[in-house]
Amino acid sequence: MSNSPCVLLGMSGGTDSSVAAILLQEAGYQVIGITFRFYEINSSVSYLEEARTLCETLGIPHLTYDARDLFREQIIQYFTEEYMAGRTPVPCTLCNNYLKWPLLTQVADEQGISHIATGHYVQKEVVEGHHYITCGADPDKDQSFFLWGLPQEILQRMILPLGTLTKTRVRAIAEERGFIQTARKKDSLGVCFCPMDYRSFLRRELGAEAFQPGRFVTEEGQFIAHHEGYPFYTVGQRRGLGIHLNRPVFVKEIRPERNEVILSSLQSTECMEFKLKDWRAIDAKELLACTNLAVKIRYRKQLNHCTVRISTEGFLQVILREPLTAVAPGQAAAFYSGHRVLGGGIIV
């Protein structure tokens, strides 16, 4: 018993991490559950109770870790700052790569636990000594897009019990084991700290006076109408602009310094290349030389063939084979070779 391997499992209280706990235990691991307190809507801690109850039922230890201050500093502040800078943030990517997984690793170290796990729908692969995230088996749930920034130290310790399963199968497993309520929980939706419209969140966080009405303009700079303030719009947005031009128009660009939002046709938002900052690669040489490289700039969206090179300023320049529309600064790009995640970065 004492020589069976230990794993620290991040548990949100939801279906996925609960089934991960069940599966790890059945696979013979000594599981320790940990629930991070990141953000609590209306001070509700029911998720903590649910995780703890499950651990009790399974007979495994359960820890909690209050990361609310860290989360506010690293994720929420970033989130509002990005919008105020006229960009579109990717809180889930940042949280996974810079907060959730590193914290899990840190606690595992403190507890002397070798392995770490979550209920992510992703798999792993080792190629030439490098550990890679690969796509989850369920194409509808694959979350590899969010995990392009993890370092080797974390990747090599990860165990991903849901990677080979579909969501349907995961629910079935919970039900088969008698965890009916767990099985039937709704999927979480949207940003964990902002289930409502992000605009209301910005107003609540920064105060209504932080936003000034500005101008919608054409690509030529011609005035179209007034808007409520540039942070309330995002590149590629079509609906909710509050204007009707008898043709569909999309947000092409946001100019915070002039409080202007440029509108155009969808076609006019197409581009053939863009640059990434804060980019990471498992193996930079492989990334630069990859002949079947593809990039994804949106979760659950199609891959686009591309090549990359390092620009003189140190950015990673992505050259597309087919154009992409509405590439939004602040959003993430993840690189794939087949099902393998080679790296990624933040669009500038």
Add this chain to the structure above:
RNA sequence: UGUCCCAUGGUGUAAUGGUAGCACAACAGGUUUUGGUUCUGUUUGACCAGGUUCGAGUCCUGGUGGGACAA
């Protein structure tokens, strides 16, 4: 002042005299560990008054309101 053209949802537009349709917008829902995209659905309409007709958005007369040309 004369002649001609036009009038259909919030906006722009269709329909040999026969169920008023489409696009854009708005709203609601679905999908979703980011924003956005997208999908489905819903609401809203004949300038006014007469006439012809089994039946008028459509044809006729008058009015009202726009636009163009002429002076």
